Amino acid sequence: MAHYADPDVLVSTDWVAEHLTDPTVRIVESNEDRALYTQGHVPGAVEIDWQVDLQDQTIRDYVDRAGFEKICRDNGISNDTTVVFYGDKNNWWACYAFWVFKLYGHPNCKIMNGGRKKWQLEGREWSSERVSYPPASYTAPEQDKSVRALRDDVLKHQKAGKPLVDVRSPEEYCGERLHMPDYPNEGALRGGHIPGAVNIPWPLSVNDDGTFKPARELEKLYCKANHLKRRSPTIAYCRIGERSSLTWFVLKYLLGFGNVKNYDGSWMEWGNCVGVPVVKGSLPEGGDPPAAPHAEA
Amino acid sequence: MDTVSDRIDRIVDEFADLDGREKLELLLDFAGRLPPLSADYQARKQQEDRRVHECQTAVFLWPEVSDSGMSLVAEVAEEAPTVKGFVALLAEAVAGRPQAEANELADDLLDRIGLAEVLGMLRSRGLRAIVGRVRRELLAAA
Numbered sequence: 001m002a003h004y005a006d007p008d009v010l011v012s013t014d015w016v017a018e019h020l021t022d023p024t025v026r027i028v029e030s031n032e033d034r035a036l037y038t039q040g041h042v043p044g045a046v047e048i049d050w051q052v053d054l055q056d057q058t059i060r061d062y063v064d065r066a067g068f069e070k071i072c073r074d075n076g077i078s079n080d081t082t083v084v085f086y087g088d089k090n091n092w093w094a095c096y097a098f099w100v101f102k103l104y105g106h107p108n109c110k111i112m113n114g115g116r117k118k119w120q121l122e123g124r125e126w127s128s129e130r131v132s133y134p135p136a137s138y139t140a141p142e143q144d145k146s147v148r149a150l151r152d153d154v155l156k157h158q159k160a161g162k163p164l165v166d167v168r169s170p171e172e173y174c175g176e177r178l179h180m181p182d183y184p185n186e187g188a189l190r191g192g193h194i195p196g197a198v199n200i201p202w203p204l205s206v207n208d209d210g211t212f213k214p215a216r217e218l219e220k221l222y223c224k225a226n227h228l229k230r231r232s233p234t235i236a237y238c239r240i241g242e243r244s245s246l247t248w249f250v251l252k253y254l255l256g257f258g259n260v261k262n263y264d265g266s267w268m269e270w271g272n273c274v275g276v277p278v279v280k281g282s283l284p285e286g287g288d289p290p291a292a293p294h295a296e297a
Numbered sequence: 298m299d300t301v302s303d304r305i306d307r308i309v310d311e312f313a314d315l316d317g318r319e320k321l322e323l324l325l326d327f328a329g330r331l332p333p334l335s336a337d338y339q340a341r342k343q344q345e346d347r348r349v350h351e352c353q354t355a356v357f358l359w360p361e362v363s364d365s366g367m368s369l370v371a372e373v374a375e376e377a378p379t380v381k382g383f384v385a386l387l388a389e390a391v392a393g394r395p396q397a398e399a400n401e402l403a404d405d406l407l408d409r410i411g412l413a414e415v416l417g418m419l420r421s422r423g424l425r426a427i428v429g430r431v432r433r434e435l436l437a438a439a
Contacts, residue, residue: 033354034416035328035378038321051417088376130318240419 004215005256009249010113011084013122019084020044026077026133030097031088031116040126042086042112042119046075046133050093050242054100062143068104069138076133079107086112086119090203090210096245099262102147104140111249117210147248149235149261151269154194155276157235163228164197165236167247168267172239173199175280188271192280194237198226199282202243205250218255230257237263237270301401304390305409312410320415324382331385334372342372349430356380360431362438366393369431379416383407383424387431399435402428 004010011019019025020043027045029037037047048054053071056063063071077083083101085094094111101109112119119126149157158164171177175192193199204221205213212218222228234257238244241264248262263270270276279286312320334342334357341347342357349356354377359370369388373381391399406428407413413421 033377033379034420035321035325035382036376038318039325039378049417051419052415055417057418 006253009253030093043127072138078136091115099245114210149263166197167202192278233259237266301398317415327385328382360434367391402432
C-alpha cells in the first residue's frame with residue numbers, strides 16, 4: 001500500500017497557511033493544555049476543548065445534539081464548512097475532536113498533519129488574538145453509532161472473538177501499571193487488557209515531527225505484524241479514548257478499514273466494570289509468564 | 298498583613314471577574330515570571346528525584362524551607378503553560394513566609410480562582426494534587 005486510503009482527510013501545514021482566511025474553512029485547535037491556545041494559535045483558529053466543550057459536565061458522555069449544534073454555531077461552523085483540526089501531543093486531542101465531529105456526522109473534517117509541533121518546527125506564525133466569527137446555522141443528525149463502541153458492544157465483540165486494538169503502553173496492557181508513564185492514575189481499579197486485544201501502542205503511528213507514518217509502514221504494523229484485517233469489524237481503545245481516537249483515525253482513513261469503532265469508555269470504564277473479563281500479561285489471550293521487556297511506548 | 302492567606306486572597310481577587318480566556322492569560326503572566334533554574338538546581342535535577350510523577354508533563358519541584366522562609370523552586374516544560382503558571386502562582390504565594398503558613402495552601406485554591414471550570418475535571422485533578430504535594434513537602438521540610 002503506497003498511499004493512504006483517504007488522503008484528502010489530511011492537510012499539510014502549507015495547505016493550512018494558504019487557507020487561513022478561506023471562509024469555507026474553519027481551523028480548530030484542541031489541546032491537552034488549554035493555555036497553549038491562549039499563548040499562541042494558528043491565525044484565525046478557534047479552540048474547541050475536548051473536555052470543557054465536547055463533554056457533558058454532568059453525565060459522563062459527550063454533549064447532546066443540541067449542545068453540539070451550539071458549539072458549531074458559536075464557532076461559525078455550518079454544515080458545509082471544512083473543519084481542520086490540529087493540536088498538541090501529536091494531534092491526540094485533534095483526532096478526538098475530529099472523532100466527536102464524525103459522531104455527529106459532520107461531513108468535511110480534516111487533520112493538519114503534524115499539529116502544533118510541525119507548525120512550530122517550521123517557524124510559522126502564531127497569533128494570540130481573540131478570534132470570533134459570526135454565528136452560523138447548524139443542524140446535526142443523531143449520533144452515528146458506527147464510529148462509537150459502548151461497553152456492551154465491546155463485550156459482545158470480545159465474546160465473538162473479533163479484533164480489538166489496545167493502543168496503550170505495553171506496561172498498561174500487561175497490567176503492570178494503570179496509567180501512562182508520568183500521567184495521573186485516573187482511577188481504574190483493575191489493570192490488564194480486554195481478552196483478545198492486540199497491543200499496538202499509538203506512538204508507533206507517528207513520526208518525530210508529529211506527522212503520521214507513511215502508508216506502507218502503517219500497513220506493515222497493523223496488517224502484517226499484528227494481523228488486523230480491513231474487512232473485520234475492529235474496535236480500538238486506550239485509557240480515556242483520546243489515544244485510541246488517533247488509532248481509529250489511522251485505521252479508518254489512512255488504512256481504509258471499513259468498520260472500526262473507538263471505545264471511548266476505554267480502560268477507565270472497563271477497568272472499573274464489575275464482572276467483565278480482564279487478562280494480564282503480554283499476550284492477547286493471557287496465560288503467559290510475566291511480561292518481557294517491551295519497546296518504550 | 299502579608300501571610301500566605303493574604304497573598305492567596307489577593308490572587309483570588311485578581312482572578313475574580315475575569316472570563317475563562319482572561320484567567321488563562323493571567324495564568325500565562327504568572328508562568329512568564331517563573332525564573333529559570335539556577336545552575337545549582339540544574340545540577341540537583343540530575344541527582345535528585347524531584348520529578349512529579351503524577352503530573353502530565355515534565356514538572357520538577359523543590360518545595361524548601363530555609364532561614365529566609367519557604368521557597369518553591371520549579372521547572373515545568375514549555376508544553377504545559379497551565380501547570381507552569383499554576384506552580385509559579387504557588388511559588389509567589391509562599392516565597393519567604395514561615396513554614397507553618399504552608400497550611401494556608403488549601404485544596405480549594407483552584408476552585409477559588411475559578412480555574413477548575415475553565416480546565417475541566419481531569420486537568421483540575423492534576424493541579425489539585427500539586428497543591429497537596431507542595432503543602433505536604435513544605436510542612437515536612439527540615
